[in-house]
Amino acid sequence: MYAQLVETGTSGIKSLDDMSPEERAFQQKIDDEIKIEAKNWMPAAYRQTLIRQISQHAHSEIVGMLPEGNWVTRAPTLKRKLQLMAKIQDEAGHGLYLYSAMETLGADRDEEIAKLHAGMAKYSSIFNYPTLNWADMGAVGWLVDGAAIVNQVVLQRTSYGPYSRAMIRICKEESFHQRQGYELLLTLMRHGNQAQKAMVQDAINRLWWPALMMFGPSDEHSPNSAQSLAWKIKRQSNDDLRQRFIDQTVPQLELLGCTAPDPELKWNPERGHYDFGAIQWEEFYEVLKGNGPCNAERLATRRNAIEGGAWVRAAAVAHARKQQRRTAA
Numbered sequence: 001m002y003a004q005l006v007e008t009g010t011s012g013i014k015s016l017d018d019m020s021p022e023e024r025a026f027q028q029k030i031d032d033e034i035k036i037e038a039k040n041w042m043p044a045a046y047r048q049t050l051i052r053q054i055s056q057h058a059h060s061e062i063v064g065m066l067p068e069g070n071w072v073t074r075a076p077t078l079k080r081k082l083q084l085m086a087k088i089q090d091e092a093g094h095g096l097y098l099y100s101a102m103e104t105l106g107a108d109r110d111e112e113i114a115k116l117h118a119g120m121a122k123y124s125s126i127f128n129y130p131t132l133n134w135a136d137m138g139a140v141g142w143l144v145d146g147a148a149i150v151n152q153v154v155l156q157r158t159s160y161g162p163y164s165r166a167m168i169r170i171c172k173e174e175s176f177h178q179r180q181g182y183e184l185l186l187t188l189m190r191h192g193n194q195a196q197k198a199m200v201q202d203a204i205n206r207l208w209w210p211a212l213m214m215f216g217p218s219d220e221h222s223p224n225s226a227q228s229l230a231w232k233i234k235r236q237s238n239d240d241l242r243q244r245f246i247d248q249t250v251p252q253l254e255l256l257g258c259t260a261p262d263p264e265l266k267w268n269p270e271r272g273h274y275d276f277g278a279i280q281w282e283e284f285y286e287v288l289k290g291n292g293p294c295n296a297e298r299l300a301t302r303r304n305a306i307e308g309g310a311w312v313r314a315a316a317v318a319h320a321r322k323q324q325r326r327t328a329a
């Protein structure tokens with residue numbers, strides 16, 4: 001990758017001649033697939049990019065709990081309620097692994113969360129859409145976690161050790177999430193009545209395009225990709241991962257007996273991939289600007305949770321101090 005970049009002179013990325021000896025040694029480690037660890041030397045911009053991506057990822061996990069939390073009290077059976085609660089707890093755990101990985105880079109968790117609550121930090125666009133019916137819980141698991149897995153499986157090989165190790169753990173849990181979502185939809189489609197089947201199609205119609213947007217802007221409009229790929233923070237481009245997700249998801253859609261809200265979705269034997277219609281990027285950028293259907297509601301819920309939970313944190317600290325005093329005495 002590095003040699004290629006030097007040869008092609010990809011704009012915005014330092015060439016071999018412009019690198020300091022430290023930078024050259026760093027890039028050599030990356031090219032040799034040696035993980036970068038917290039105490040190793042790294043360029044400031046590598047550190048900053050990782051803090052940006054890992055904090056956004058962590059925020060996505062905890063904001064991602066909210067659309068599902070909405071349905072815990074309305075899950076139709078005890079089994080479904082337990083599955084949903086377990087999944088939501090897993091997302092909280094993923095957030096914690098990721099905030100910890102971010103802290104190894106010197107970032108402060110409270111500061112990054114404060115930026116989220118002030119509307120200054122990004123998190124995945126998908127969580128700014130509402131979950132309107134029970135089938136949305138299946139569609140979120142199948143499509144949203146499904147898209148997340150496609151992105152995260154390759155991030156297991158990311159160049160920063162703590163992030164890579166967090167991803168390995170997270171991926172194991174995400175595949176359970178994806179399967180429980182698909183099984184929920186399959187149950188509704190195979191054993192449900194007409195209204196329940198219609199609910200599944202409605203959920204797919206609303207979440208299909210937002211799930212495709214999760215992979216980020218198309219490669220030619222992705223300002224961070226070239227450098228992140230050179231540093232092997234990202235291992236595949238946004239468009240390649242989006243295509244992989246579509247290719248693996250369409251057969252599952254057909255097995256469900258449902259359709260995608262995309263008349264241009266069609267197998268292309270020459271490319272060996274599905275062709276698909278144009279993504280509405282104006283909608284994506286509006287969501288990123290804070291103008292999606294649920295941006296304000298999601299941030300308000302997070303702020304209330306932090307403020308409302310202040311007494312629990314204070315009590316936990318007081319309890320820990322008491323225990324410490326007892327142990328010391």
Ligand code: BYC
Pocket residue numbers: 052053056057058060061062064065091122123124125126144145148151213214215216217221222223224225228234238288
């Ligand atoms: N939503 O240059 P680009 C989950 C931003 S949740 C919002 O391509 P990059 C789960 C991007 O940050 C899944 N913003 O960026 C949880 C950048 O902004 P800044 C979360 C987006 O970083 C609960 C700008 O657009 N997964 O698993 O090279 C329940 C330009 O983009 C989005 C991760 O976070 C978006 N969809 O590539 C269920 C995975 N897309 O910072 C599931 C880790 C782009 O320059 N992250 N932006 O102002 C990544 O792999 C990469 O950060 C991305 C974007 C592929 C997302």
